[in-house]
């Protein structure tokens with residue numbers, strides 16, 4: 352489960368390049384994706400959206416598996432795709448590492464040769480490629496699995512091999528397509544926090560596609576929400592959660608997520624305040640709960656064991672079916688309430704209220 356290498360060991364800084372993506376991609380006669388973003392090296396952007404929105408299409412265009420109809424992709428100073436200039440760099444000549452949803456490991460190769468594959472394909476001599484592959488396997492905690500075949504690995508191990516294979520070539524751009532979707536819930540929690548650590552060490556730009564708002568909130572610095580091939584919202588996860596522009600976005604990114612240090616079921620939050628959780632943990636954690644789990648009261652609520660703290664109304668955003676209330680306190684919190692509650696509680700800015708969240712409504716994840 353643990354990587355034994357020190358953070359950032361052996362990573363070259365040569366792959367720290369920024370990405371400029373202006374994508375206009377057609378699939379078949381009917382689907383068109385239009386999106387534009389810039390990403391600094393060391394940053395992770397998550398593409399979120401419903402099925403068929405165009406997330407994988409964007410990733411395929413960046414990888415060179417789907418040519419642009421118009422627009423431009425630039426990585427550092429190098430233009431990878433620009434139909435206007437008749438420039439198109441083939442996938443194998445791009446400094447891009449890809450982890451596909453189902454990992455696509457080569458079944459006939461050992462784990463070591465899978466990780467060494469990209470280096471060998473780039474002409475790195477066999478022994479050097481294997482030495483570097485071994486180093487990556489050690490970093491992902493699989494040093495003693497080098498001779499195994501992919502079919503004998505668990506889902507979590509296969510994910511780590513796929514990540515090691517993508518990172519071994521030290522790409523300037525890392526693309527992750529639903530990197531945790533194939534894992535069961537228990538494995539997912541561990542692999543998510545491992546992936547977070549690897550992304551923290553990785554000096555290049557990373558674009559990841561996910562359905563899971565928690566993955567996006569925990570792993571990404573920036574979010575881009577697409578629907579029907581169009582960008583509906585773009586920005587930092589916390590800002591989008593506070594100011595969702597549509598009901599869809601409100602539901603999608605509506606999560607209160609805090610970092611803290613757990614001692615059993617008590618978590619001291621980094622930004623101040625404490626929360627009682629249902630699942631005991633120790634050390635650095637994330638605590639998450641949806642805005643629908645937060646109830647608001649005019650006076651201090653009593654009764655069942657729960658978290659209660661004083662807050663003041665900082666803003667109210669009304670959408671078709673949701674009223675999202677931003678509350679300042681220790682900690683700040685988002686609450687979704689019914690229109691009836693808005694009238695009952697007098698949710699005007701600056702009003703003092705009490706927020707309450709049951710411990711059983713919270714989820715704790717290792718950070």
Ligand SMILES: Nc1ncnc2c1ncn2[C@@H]1O[C@H](COP(=O)(O)OP(=O)(O)OP(=O)(O)O)[C@@H](O)[C@H]1O
Pocket residue numbers: 378379380382400401402403404405406407408409
């Ligand atoms: N080979 C293809 N030919 C024509 N249209 C395609 C092809 N592949 C995908 N599409 C269409 O392109 C659109 C975008 O698909 P894409 O796979 O990018 O969506 P997505 O957001 O990744 O969805 P999912 O979450 O289901 O993977 C869809 O409407 C899909 O039907």
